[in-house]
Amino acid sequence: MKNIIVGQYIPGKSFLYKMDPRSKILALFILMVSAFVFKDITHIIYMLLGVLVILKIGGIPIMRIARGLRPIMILLLFTFTFQVLFIKTGPVILDTVLTLTTINIGIMILAIVVWYYTRRYIKSKFFYMVLVIVGILTMLSLFTPGTVISSSNLTIYEDGLLGASFIMVRLIIIVTLSTILTLTTKPTDLNLGLERILKPLNLVKINSEEIALIISIALRYIPTLLDEANKIMLAQASRGVDFTEGKFKDKVMQIISLLVPMFIISFKRSDDLANAMEARSFVPGNKRTRIHILSWQSRDTLVIVFCLLVLTATVVVRVYL
Amino acid sequence: MAIKFEQVSFQYPSFDGKNFSALENINLEISDKGEFITLIGETGSGKSTLVQHMNALLRPNTGSVTIYGIKIEKNTNKNKKIKLNPLRQKVGLVFQFPEYQLFEETVLKDIIFGPKNFGVKEDEAIKRAKEVIKHVGLTEDYLGRSPFNLSGGEQKRVSIAGILAMEPDILVLDEPTSGLDPKGRDALLELFTNIHKKLNKTIIIITHDMNTVYKYASRVVVMHDAKLVYDGLPNMLFMDENIEKWNLDLPDIIGITKQLEAKLDITFTKKPHNVNELFELMKGVL
Numbered sequence: 001m002k003n004i005i006v007g008q009y010i011p012g013k014s015f016l017y018k019m020d021p022r023s024k025i026l027a028l029f030i031l032m033v034s035a036f037v038f039k040d041i042t043h044i045i046y047m048l049l050g051v052l053v054i055l056k057i058g059g060i061p062i063m064r065i066a067r068g069l070r071p072i073m074i075l076l077l078f079t080f081t082f083q084v085l086f087i088k089t090g091p092v093i094l095d096t097v098l099t100l101t102t103i104n105i106g107i108m109i110l111a112i113v114v115w116y117y118t119r120r121y122i123k124s125k126f127f128y129m130v131l132v133i134v135g136i137l138t139m140l141s142l143f144t145p146g147t148v149i150s151s152s153n154l155t156i157y158e159d160g161l162l163g164a165s166f167i168m169v170r171l172i173i174i175v176t177l178s179t180i181l182t183l184t185t186k187p188t189d190l191n192l193g194l195e196r197i198l199k200p201l202n203l204v205k206i207n208s209e210e211i212a213l214i215i216s217i218a219l220r221y222i223p224t225l226l227d228e229a230n231k232i233m234l235a236q237a238s239r240g241v242d243f244t245e246g247k248f249k250d251k252v253m254q255i256i257s258l259l260v261p262m263f264i265i266s267f268k269r270s271d272d273l274a275n276a277m278e279a280r281s282f283v284p285g286n287k288r289t290r291i292h293i294l295s296w297q298s299r300d301t302l303v304i305v306f307c308l309l310v311l312t313a314t315v316v317v318r319v320y321l
Numbered sequence: 322m323a324i325k326f327e328q329v330s331f332q333y334p335s336f337d338g339k340n341f342s343a344l345e346n347i348n349l350e351i352s353d354k355g356e357f358i359t360l361i362g363e364t365g366s367g368k369s370t371l372v373q374h375m376n377a378l379l380r381p382n383t384g385s386v387t388i389y390g391i392k393i394e395k396n397t398n399k400n401k402k403i404k405l406n407p408l409r410q411k412v413g414l415v416f417q418f419p420e421y422q423l424f425e426e427t428v429l430k431d432i433i434f435g436p437k438n439f440g441v442k443e444d445e446a447i448k449r450a451k452e453v454i455k456h457v458g459l460t461e462d463y464l465g466r467s468p469f470n471l472s473g474g475e476q477k478r479v480s481i482a483g484i485l486a487m488e489p490d491i492l493v494l495d496e497p498t499s500g501l502d503p504k505g506r507d508a509l510l511e512l513f514t515n516i517h518k519k520l521n522k523t524i525i526i527i528t529h530d531m532n533t534v535y536k537y538a539s540r541v542v543v544m545h546d547a548k549l550v551y552d553g554l555p556n557m558l559f560m561d562e563n564i565e566k567w568n569l570d571l572p573d574i575i576g577i578t579k580q581l582e583a584k585l586d587i588t589f590t591k592k593p594h595n596v597n598e599l600f601e602l603m604k605g606v607l
Contacts, residue, residue, distance in 0.1 A: 228421075234378050235422040238414040239483065240438025242406050257434070260424035264469065 009186050015299065016058040016184040021193025023300035028181050030307040034314040035173050041166045043317060048169050050310075051176055060183060068179040069172065073126055076168055083164030090159035096141040098154050103146035108136050191216045192294060210284060217273070225266065232261045323353035323491060323523070324375055324412070328384035331370055343370040344381070345547045351375075353411075353490045356523040357514070359534045359555070362544035363568040368527045369417065371544065372493045375525070376412040377405040388412065410439040413489030417496045417527075419480035420473060428454070428471075428479050429464040435487040446486065453482040456516075458508045474501050478509070485516075492516065493525045498533070510537055535559070535572035535594070543567055556592060574599060 011017075016024070038044045055062060069076075115132045122128040141154070182190070195212035202208060233243060236257045243254055326349040332340035344367050351358065360368050373379045374386050377393050386393045388408050397403055416422065425431040432453065433446035441449070451461055457478040463471075468479055481497060492513070498506040514537055517524045528534065534541055534555050541558050543551035545567045551558055558564065559575050571579065574593055582588055587606050593599040 231416065232421060234373065235416045235419065237378055238376060238409050238416070239422065239435035239487070240406060240409060257422075257424050261421050265421060 010064070010183055012059060012184065014057070014059040014184075016054075016060070016180065018299070019184075019303065020294050020296050020300045021185050021189045022196050022294060022296065023303055024181055024185060025190075025193050025197055027303050027307045028177050030304070030311050031177055032174055034307075034311045035170055035177075037311070037314040037318050038170075039318060040321075041162050041169070043314075044166060044169050044173070048173055051173055054180065055176070058180065058184065060180060064183060065176050065179055068183075069175055070126075072171070072175060076171060077130075079171070080164045080168055083167055084156055084160045087160035087163050088155070088157055090157045090162075092155060093158050093161060094154070094156040096154050097151055098137070098140040099144040099151040100140065100149045101144050101146040102149065104139055104143055105149065107139065107143075111136060187219050188216065188292070189294075191219070192290075192292060196294065207285065209288075221266075221269070224269070225262070228265050229258065229262055232258055232265075322350045322387075323389055324349075324351040325387040326350070326374070326384070327387070329374065329381040329386055330383045331367075331374070331379060331381050333370075342547050343367045344374075346384070347371065347549050349542065349549060349552065351491070351523060351525070353523050355517065355521045355539075356525075357517050357537055357539040358523070358525045358542060359538040359540075360525060360527045360542045360544065361529065361531075361534060361569060366544040367547045368544050369495055372414060372495055372525065372527065375491070375493055376409045376414050378409075378414070407439070410487055411489055412491045412493060413484040413487050415481050415484045415492070415494040415497060417499070419484075420476035422480055422483075423468040423476060426467060427464065428466055428468050431468055431479065432464075432483045432486050435483050439487060449486040449488070450482070453485040454479075456485060456512055457482045458505070458512070474505050477501065478505075481509070489522075491523045491525065495527045496529070497526060498528065498530070513537070531559075531570055531572040532574075535575065543569070559592070578602075 035044070035047060038047065052062075055065065111132060115128070119125055119128055137154075185193070191212050194215070195208050198206070198208035198211060233241075236254070237243065241254050241257055242250075326347045329344055329347040330342070331344040332342050334340055349371075360371065362368050370379065374381060374393075375388070377386070377388060377391075377397075380386075380393055380395055380397055382395055384394075389411055391403060391405075391408060393405075397405075423431050425434060429447065429450055432450040433441075433443065436446040436449060437443065450464060454461060454463055459475065459478055459482075463475070463479070468476060471479065477497070477500070481494070484492070494513070497513075498509055501509065510533060513524045513526065516522055526533070526538075538555050541551070541553065541555045542549060543558065550563070550567060551561065559571055564571070570576075574595060578589060578593060578599060581603075585606075589602045589606065591602070593602055
C-alpha cells in the first residue's frame, strides 16, 4: 500500500524539464496526431527512432520507459496476436498444421505445470511465458506422434505480420510520448498547463480552472486517503479481520469494513476542506492570482514549430507517397 | 510474560530511500496479570508504533516480539502456519480516533463484529454487547441506533465497547480520552481501573495527561526519540531530572507541591497523590 507513487515525475535537468508544460502538452498532442497519420511500417519505424533520439537528448533512461510499458504489455500482445491471425492478405509467410495428439497433449500439460511452478524463480516472467507458448506451438506443429485428437491450420500472411507490428509500434510510440510528459513534468505543472490549454473552453461555459482544481485536489488527497485506508485496515485487523485470507463471504465483509469508513472519511474531509477554503475566501469562479507563473520561452516556440513541421511532413508523406 | 520485546527496532520506509527510525532497541516485558501501564512521550516518539507491535500488526525489522509464546520476527508472516489473528483477540488494541473503524448499520452489529470474527456465537456476542455498552457509560437504547448519528464522544465509546466485547486479556488504548469532556474522560478512566481491578487484566494506555499517569498507573513507560528511556514507577519518574529533556511535565498536584516547597522553603516528607494528602502534609509542617 505504501509503495504506490502517484505521478511518475523524476527530477532531472535536461531541456525537457525546462520546457513550459503548455508546450509539452501541445507537442505531445501534435506528435500523437502524426503517429496516427502514418500508414506505412517503414515510416513509423523512422518515427520510433525519432522518439528514441528525443529520449537520448532528454536524458531519460530507456528502462524507465520500458517499465511504463509493462502494464500495457498484455494489451500489446493481445492486439498483436489478433492482427497476425485475422489479416489474411499478401504473401504467405508460414503455413503449418497444428496437431493435437495423445502424446504431445501430455507434454503440453507437463510444460504448463512446470511453467506454473517455476515461474516465480524466473526474473523476466513475461518472456518466460512467451517462450513457453512459442515452444508449445512449435511442438504442436512439428512433433506429432500418437493418435490425432484434433488439428487446425495456422497460416500467417505478410500483411498480417506487418500490420500487427505497425500497430504495436504505434502504441509504443504513443505510450512512450505520454510517459515522457509525465516523467518530466510535476503533477502541479501539468495541471496548470492543462488549465491554460483548456482555457478557450470557457467560451462554451466549461470552466477550465475548476477542472484543474478538481484534478489537483484529487491528486493531493490520494496519499492522504491511502494513509487513512492503511490505518483503518490496521484497526479492523485488530478486530479480527484477516485481510489476507478468508472465504468469498468473508472477503465481502472485509471490503465493506474498509470501504464504509473510507467513504465517511472522504466526505468529512471534503467538508472540512470546503470550509477551510471558504475561510480563506475562496469563491469559485473568481479571478485568482498564482504563485507559479508559466513563462513561454523561445525554446518552447522552437519545439512547437518543429512538431508542426513533423506533422506537415507526415501529411505530405501520407498524401503523396 | 505475556508480551516480551527483545531488542526490537523498526523503521518506516520512505520514498527517498532513507528510512525513518521509529523504534530503536526496545526491551520490554509486559505481564497479562494486573498491570496498569501508561505509555508517555512526545508526539513522534514511537508510542503508537510500539503498541502496534503488541498485537502483531507490525513486525520488527530486527529483534523479536514474543506474544503469548508466539515469536514475531521480520519474516513471520511468510510462514503461513503461524496464525496471528488469535493474538489480536488476546491483546485488544483501541486505535487513536477509533470512531473511524465504525461501519455497521447499528451499534449492536458493530460491537459484535469483533467477537464474531474470533468465533464467538452470535447470541453470546449480543449478551456481551449488552453488558459492555453499559460499561462504557451508554445505555442499551444505543444498541439499535446507527453509529453515524452519534456524537464524536459516543462514537468513541461505542468503538471501545467493540474491543471490550472481544474480552481481551490485555487492553491497549492509544489516547482513549483525547477529545472527551472531563466527565467523560474520568468515567472512561474509572472504567479501565475497574476492568483492571475486578478482572485483574492488564491495561496499557497512551496518554499525554500526566495527571492520569500519576493517579491511575502502576507503571509508566517513557519513549523519547524512538528509544525507551524510562520504565518504572510513576512516583520515581516525576523525581527524575530528565523529564524536561523528554518534553514531559509534572502532574498538577506535584507541580503545586514543588511550588509550595520553593515558596515556603520547606520539604515535605513524601509526594502527595491528591489534594487531601497535600492538606495532611501541610498540617504536619505548619
